[in-house]
Amino acid sequence: MPAELIAGVRKDRLAAFAAREARRFAASRPVSATAMAKGAGHYLSGVPMHWMTDWPMPHLPLVAKAKGARLTDIDGYGIDDFCLGDTGSMFGHSPxxxxxxxxxxxxxxxxxxxxxxxxxxxxxxxxxxxxxxxxxxxxxxxxxxxxxxxxxxxxxxxxxxxxxxxxxxxxxxxxxxxxxxxxxxxxxxxxxxxxxxxxxxxxxxxxxxxxxxxxxxxxxxxxxxxxxxxxxxxxxxxxxxxxxxxxxxxxxxxxxxxxxxxxxxxxxxxxxxxxxxxxxxxxxxxxxxxxxxxxxxxxxxxxxxxxxxxxxxxxxxxxxxxxxxxxxxxxxxxxxxxxxxxxMTPENYARMEQGAARLAAGLSGAITRHHAPWHVVRVGARVEFICAPGPLHNGAEAALAHQPAVEGAVHVGLLNRGSLIAPFHNMMLVSPVTKKSQIDRLIASFDEILTDLFAQSQP
Structure with a gap:
């Protein structure tokens, strides 16, 4: 009997990958976990703004500082930031x-x-x-x-x-x-x-x-x-x-x-x-x-x-x-x-456009190599990979294309490899200060994750 698929991924393989990545994240950030356990209880649902519970990690990392297109959390990890405050910091942190x-x-x-x-x-x-x-x-x-x-x-x-x-x-x-x-x-x-x-x-x-x-x-x-x-x-x-x-x-x-x-x-x-x-x-x-x-x-x-x-x-x-x-x-x-x-200059937008085109091409290439039934969409500096065939034409199709289990697992997998994307619909932004090396790291991590999710061998 064929294995059940979610967005082209075997359900059992997805569950194993998600569990492994969740364990890896939790084990790597004990300082944030301890701090959240000690101080978050003063907030409703343990977060200062309720949508922060939408992040798929086992617990939230606490940010120590942000500069350019990079975050540093209190566990000492440097993170390439492609979320950029869900567009609030699209031009980089504190220009x-x-x-x-x-x-x-x-x-x-x-x-x-x-x-x-x-x-x-x-x-x-x-x-x-x-x-x-x-x-x-x-x-x-x-x-x-x-x-x-x-x-x-x-x-x-x-x-x-x-x-x-x-x-x-x-x-x-x-x-x-x-x-x-x-x-x-x-x-x-x-x-x-x-x-x-x-x-x-x-x-x-x-x-x-x-x-x-x-x-x-x-x-x-x-x-x-x-x-x-x-x-x-x-x-x-x-x-x-x-x-x-x-x-x-x-x-x-x-x-x-x-x-x-x-x-x-x-x-x-x-x-x-x-x-x-x-x-x-x-x-x-x-x-x-x-x-x-x-x-x-x-x-x-x-x-x-x-x-x-x-x-x-x-x-x-x-x-x-x-x-x-x-x-x-x-x-x-x-x-x-x-x-x-x-x-907000033409020169900065040109850099953003060039970097986002590089990111979109790299993600599309990985999807093609792994024969994933996914696609990539870009509008200027904004890039999304969507875990369904495309293009989408309306909101009804977009709702059906949304795959929370797959998206959450990929998100945590990317963060474990040093890249943060938005928790909503796999959105990524390229800022004027995002480096090619950051873009290439994200592409390589995405390819590695798809290698695992779409592997032909038995889990």
Missing amino acids: APVAKAIRHQARRGLTYMLPSEAALDAGRLLTETFGDFRWQIATTATDANRFALRVARAVTGRPKVLVFNGCYHGTVDDTMVTLVDGQTVTRPGLMGQVTDLSQTAVCCEFNDLAGVEAALAKGDVAAILTEPVMTNSCMVLPAPGFLEGLRSLATKAGALLIIDETHTISTGRGGYTRVHGLNPDIFVVGKCVAGGMPTAVWGLSPAVADRYHTANANRPSGHSGMGTTLSANPMQFACLQATLAEV
């Missing part, structure tokens, strides 16, 4: 211009609810980098998306946002919907959710323009909110003409188009929007935009900004429901200014 800006601003105050000269220059640099928008500053991309949706609803007078099945736009409640038998429903598993989110959102499949057109025809959609490439769900590329079709359909239906570039800023300077000439009504980006300082920005096209001013002038007095006290603080502006002017 020199950003670290200098932090030191300089720290002597002048951290927050005072008034702009600085750096704020004015940062506004100019945002427009120069991303295009002609009227900007606002937030602390996270979740907040930026939430505020953008408020504006869209205010200027259109419509209640719903159109999102794509499997999307991720931070923890914005309205986007937490999925498709079941063609109907929009609240995603299962949400904590404390009491609202029927189908009343405020409609869900379509990515790359399905006919579905989008049908949803917009009802006349109740204020905005389409999308990434130009689906990420955080096994990466899905847009079909030719899809993004242009969204622009056309939104305009025809009187809805706004919001492009969230929080992950796809990896594409190149100005993000996917600038590189591919997209034309959104509202633009959102966060994560690494200020070099790792918690910062996000959202911008309105001049025409939408005018509509916003009209809506704002005619609303009753009182709180608008947008804004947080610590957003737009001087430290954010200092880091924005430094990142946009000195870090």
Whole structure:
């Protein structure tokens, strides 16, 4: 009887590999294990942020320091970092211009609810980098998306946002919907959710323009909110003409188009929007935009900004429901200014592109050599290996391609060999300071792991 397979890997071989790698990790990091056992109990679920429990290691390593594209944990291991804070440190840890800006601003105050000269220059640099928008500053991309949706609803007078099945736009409640038998429903598993989110959102499949057109025809959609490439769900590329079709359909239906570039800023300077000439009504980006300082920005096209001013002038007095006290603080502006002017440069993006192409080619070569039914996707500096055949076309296919048992085992195996990738969907980033030797080590480790997983001999 043939052995049961998961993503082309024998189930028994996968279990043996995963157990062996887990033992190896636990045995190699006793200092972190002791420290976690002693101090983690003060946190809910033993972690300061609940998604840290998504890491597949037996216990978390504790980071002592990070520099460039390398971490060092308290057990003394140096780790090639391809996670880079899930894009927050995409340009490397503490880029020199950003670290200098932090030191300089720290002597002048951290927050005072008034702009600085750096704020004015940062506004100019945002427009120069991303295009002609009227900007606002937030602390996270979740907040930026939430505020953008408020504006869209205010200027259109419509209640719903159109999102794509499997999307991720931070923890914005309205986007937490999925498709079941063609109907929009609240995603299962949400904590404390009491609202029927189908009343405020409609869900379509990515790359399905006919579905989008049908949803917009009802006349109740204020905005389409999308990434130009689906990420955080096994990466899905847009079909030719899809993004242009969204622009056309939104305009025809009187809805706004919001492009969230929080992950796809990896594409190149100005993000996917600038590189591919997209034309959104509202633009959102966060994560690494200020070099790792918690910062996000959202911008309105001049025409939408005018509509916003009209809506704002005619609303009753009182709180608008947008804004947080610590957003737009001087430290954010200092880091924005430094990142946009000195870090987010064409030269750095060119280095990132070259390194990511090398990584993608190496991973693809290993997959081919081992006849694995997997594939590799790249968007600029962002690379993913997906444990299923490709390409993927929508969120439903991406959900089926996700193989947690295989991905977790490979992740721990890579970390045991000195490379850290993101715990979500095998995402890897190449920074401007990532060395060829680091890329080649990751490729060699990946090949070694596939040699074990896809070996023809009996375990």
